[in-house]
Amino acid sequence: MNHKQEKVKSYRQPLSKSRRGFLGTTRNIGLAILGGLTWSAYVDEAKANKLLLRPPGALKESDFLKTCIKCGLCVDACRNRNGNIIFDDNGKRVGTKDPTLRLAVPGDNKPLGNPFFIARENPCFMCDDIPCVPACPSGALDILSVTNKKTKKLDINMARMGLAVVHKESCIAYWGLQCDACYRACPLMGKALSINMQMNKRTGKHAFLLPVVHSDICTGCGLCEKACIVEKAAIFVLPRELAMGKVGTHYVKGWDKKDQQRVGVAQSIHTIDKRSEKKAIDKLNNPGGLLDD
Amino acid sequence: MTRVRYLIARRVVQVAILLLYFGGNYYGWKMLTGDLSSSSILGTVPLSDPYAVLQMFVAGAVISSNILIGAAIIFLFYALIGGRAFCSWVCPVNIITDAANWTRRKFGFDMVAKKQPSTRHLRYWVLVISLIISFFLGLTAFEFVSPISMVHRGIIFGMGFGWAAMAILYLFDLFVLKNGWCGHICPLGGFYSIIGKFRLLKVKHDSVACTGCMNCKVVCPESQVLHMIDKVSVPVTSGECTNCGRCIDVCEDNALGFFLKVKNNNEGEINNEKNE
Structure with missing residues (x-):
């Protein structure tokens, strides 16, 4: 019996019970992982x-x-x-x-x-x-x-379902046309959405009626978006996490006592290295070698 | 008429429940509102899908008392009485897979693909995997993909492309795997199989009256539970039996029937074996 025949024979031999069980279990686990990952x-x-x-x-x-x-x-x-x-x-x-x-x-x-x-x-x-x-x-x-x-x-x-955002380039109030549809539609008119009036320098005698959203009041109901008269709403509601920025902790309103409390009695830190060991004015008074001839 | 008694009863129950939900949404009926995931009877009694709640729990959600009570009611009903009856008496997918099975039998597709390439234990694997995914991704894994939800929610609230899910289920059961969805894959069926193991409502078998025609095994969607047919007079104890009663319908020898085991006695078990 040559080598090739031997190999064929070994394939044909029935699997032992334990080997069959092992292969079956392995296959099941493999399929479970495949299915689970997909x-x-x-x-x-x-x-x-x-x-x-x-x-x-x-x-x-x-x-x-x-x-x-x-x-x-x-x-x-x-x-x-x-x-x-x-x-x-x-x-x-x-x-x-x-x-x-x-x-x-x-x-x-x-x-x-x-x-x-x-x-x-x-x-x-x-x-x-x-x-x-x-x-x-x-x-x-x-x-x-x-x-x-x-x-x-x-x-x-x-x-707080979301927050209305204005895209000013497609808002015709920013063109100088008179539209306050969103402002009129807002259930919290004047609070969540107010009109900021500015002079229209192009005509010299008209006003821009610019809608401004206040994120602390706006509920995100979307009545403004529904009311917007342009083809694709220029004011629209986004989920709040998407529409809002975040300052972080490193800016403090120094004029606001409550905000100031956040930093407590913070003091500035001076780091002294070769560049800053002298004050700038000393450097100017004594340029050190530049004027020597 | 007697040959389709339970079949018709099941269809009436299935359609009536969906109709009540549908009316609850579109006509403002108060009888039954919500859907099969969670609902409310007359706006007071809560009902919740215990498997969905289990996934929520594993995902790390805070479970409200309303949901918890609702899940307990459903759990106790099926664990103590109905067993897997949800699958055959409530679930709308049952209508689709029964239709696929009927088509299979009618046109003889069973003759073409006789060998079943998959094990019925698959559903317990799917059940475990759904809980693992729920745990790691922090959401209810099966509820995200469940064709059951697509179908019943589709009927109650609007279908979208849910019809595709229905078509997939039908074609899968018809051409890929016999009893494929309900009998092999569905983890909700697996869940009810486990909790329904000790139910009171069971199918009993009288092997003396049985002539061995095997009509029951042909129609049974979980035919492995009928291993005692024509052999011993014991009730169907496997949790995988859906209590659909189809076997009782087709039995011409009065050898099968429902019985409710209220007390711990041998009522329903006929102790004389065949050929004795």
Whole structure:
């Protein structure tokens, strides 16, 4: 029997029971790792969508994704809220308008089943009774975050769904045309969104009516975005983390007593090296060798 | 008519539950609101999917008392009484996979691909992996990809491309793997198989009356649980039985039937073996 025949024979030999078991287990573990990694990769990609607006009172995105059970009770409440139901002349319910909130479906390219809204299509109307938040069974919509601590009453003005941002090049108010649609649409008109009047030097006799958003008041409801008259809204709501900058701790408002307290009794540190061991004025008075001839 | 009694009963229950949810959203009905992940009866009694809650817990979420009570109610109902009845009496995917199975039988696809290339233990692996991913990524892993959710949420709140998930399930079960989704992969079915092991509602078998026609094994989506057919008169104890009652429907010999084991006695177990 030559070498080749021997090899063929060894392939044909039935596997021993222990070897069969070992190979089977290895295969199962390998498949489990394969499946697990593919699955994680997909889920990790799917959760990375940062460009979406959550209902009022939503926890921060990472907590929201693990806490929301995707039951849609907020969507139920939003659809059947006061003022959204259509009645006929006899007072009989005939239907509802489309709700603000909806659950992400396959094709939305958003984390599946979680509630969100698209402000340009259907903004949050900031109901006084906030029907969506008490409806949430899981606490993903945190009722305490929209409850006034003193009066113990729901207060939709405490919601922070996002922040309106103005793109001034496409805002016709910046061209000098008269438009204050967003300002008029804002439920917190004059507080969350105010008009900054400036002189129009081009005409010399008109004013610019420039919309300015105040991030400490704006709830991100999106009524301004819905109202914006240009083709693609020049004022639009972004998630707050995306729309806001952060100063960090190294700048202090010296004129603000409260802010000043952050640094306590900080003192400046002088580092002395070869360059700074003499004062600049001494260097000027004694240039050292430059004037010698 | 008696041959489809439980089949029709199941379809009525499945459709009625979806209809109540749908009405809860679109018509403002209060009877049953939410969806199969979490819902509320008459706005007071909470119900929650215990497997989803388990994933939330592993992911590190703070579980509200409302969700916890809801999950406990569902858990106790299926653990004590229904077993895996969720799969065959509630889950809308069951309608799709039953349709695939029916097509398989009707056109004889079983004859072409007889060998099953996969083990039914796969679902327990998927269950474990879903919990591992939930833990490491901090989210509910199966709820992100669950075709069950795509289907029932699609019906209640709007479908989107969810119809593609339905088509995939149907084609997969029809051409790739018999009972592929419900009988091999679905971790929710695996979860209910585990907790339903000690259920009270079971199918009993009378091997004396049995003529061995094997009609029951042909229609059973988990035919491994019917290992006692024509051999011994013991009830179906495997947790993988979905209590769908299809075997009872097709049995022409009255050898199968439901029984509710309330007390710890041998009611339902007929102790005389065949050929004795």
